[in-house]
Amino acid sequence: MVTQIAAPEPLGTTLLDELRAAVTGAVLDPGDPEWDVARLPWNRLVDQRPLALVVAADAGDVAATVRWAVRNGVTVSAQPNGHGASAALDGTVVVRTAALDDIWVDADARVARVGAGVKWGDLQTAxxxxxxxxxxxxxxxxxxxxxxxxxxxxxxSRAYGPGAASIRAAEVVDATGALRWVRSDDPADADLLWALRGGGGEFALVTALELELHPAPRIYGGLLGYPAEAAAPVLRAFLEVTRSAPEELTAWFTLMHLPDAPFIPAELRGQSLAVVTATYLGDAEAGERLLAPLRAAGPVLRDTFRAVAPGEVGLLAEEPVDPVPAVLAGTRLHGFDDDAAAELLRVAGAGSGTPLLQVQLRHVGGALARERVPAAAGTADEPYLLTGLTIVPSPDLAPLVSAALDQLFTTFAPWSTGTAPLTFLDRDESIRRAYPAATVDRLRAVKAAVDPAGTFRGNRPVDA
Ligand SMILES: Cc1cc2nc3c(=O)[nH]c(=O)nc-3n(C[C@H](O)[C@H](O)[C@H](O)COP(=O)(O)OP(=O)(O)OC[C@H]3O[C@@H](n4cnc5c(N)ncnc54)[C@H](O)[C@@H]3O)c2cc1C
Structure with missing residues (x-):
């Protein structure tokens, strides 16, 4: 479905002047020549129409924007990048946080502090x-x-849980406009910290996070690419490996259909492939032994496995980084048997005609099933997550892609719980598909307590 957006009421000149006077960074509005590109998120399929953009120069700008919004009854959102864009940010003032790029690491204490603009590749490299x-x-x-x-x-996450459960503390601008730290040792902030750990951007604008770091003295990772004809034995080997995998090993099986497009290497254009991507928290020899059934499962066309530094982990899946119109959605599976394997190859394998660029089975479970700290992200014990990802070259093709995702998830209904991590909801989906009703009710109660005027809006509103 293409996102249809009603034109919002514009901000008047007086309000915009007041906002420009309050911040040191740039304020862009629909009158600016660069507006039509600047307003867009990373996911170009979402034609979002905010009221204005604040390109914050620092945390002080974020606080000044919130105070301006509270004074004038305007809703504000943070959108550092927009991989998770939805229609929810229409009619808000969007704060861009790229300039908040400080990274501070205390390796002895196993803690990092990152600003709200820091990208994963940069933290890992640090x-x-x-x-x-x-x-x-x-x-x-x-x-x-x-x-x-x-x-x-x-x-x-199979070894150390969801990202949200590693949030130790957050520097926020709260709904009073105060810039302050929210810490786990302050009982007054226990509910807010719980909500920030997975509940999204509905509770405060975060200017920095303090994160727990985890042991990874050695990391082995990469991908194996096979011809599409080998997909059945490779999938069988993937299931064999993942059924007995230690929590240090995470493997994903992907059916990939590469478009005939200039950004794809010439020899791979228009090809279908089966791919296994994996990381192992351990040395190369032990990782090799665990993956041996996969290497033996078919002719390997491409092999990138090697010992990697933390800064290389984000490159292993070779995903697009430049803004594109994209659809990503998933559903958790409580099991995956031979019938499921046959169905996966039928609806997403070579010859299926699927318009999806990739259909992926991620092995999950492990530490995701255990609570590390109180977190809205909660726990999930399903062993697999099935996802579909594609680039949508023209909005006219969005209905075709949505139909293919519907077909995929309908086919897998017998194995599916119907739930997904919040980060694997499609762009128009409600938080209710990610979290149980009791979690959503508690998030709504926290929102009512910490942001009674509804100043903050995240991409997944808790009242939707
Ligand atoms: C190709 C691709 C691969 C992906 N792989 C994974 C994956 O492996 N695992 C996974 O979990 N997800 C994955 N995702 C999903 C991605 O992690 C989420 O969409 C994430 O929310 C997007 O991050 P972003 O930096 O682009 O945030 P944005 O989309 O810019 O923001 C998302 C939301 O986060 C909140 N927010 C952001 N910053 C702040 C702030 N400073 N204060 C308050 N609220 C804030 C807001 O609600 C905002 O709407 C992937 C997405 C894509 C497109």
């Missing part, structure tokens, strides 16, 4: 040589703060 990792997902261009507030499914 950890090279420390023997530690943070909980990065598949893409280095996503921001640490946007991802962690939204739950965050990492390469290392």
């Amino acid at each position: 950890l090279d040589g420390t023997g530690l990792t943070a909980l990065i997902g598949s893409n280095p261009d996503v921001t640490v703060v946007g991802y962690s507030l939204s739950g965050g499914l990492s390469w290392f």
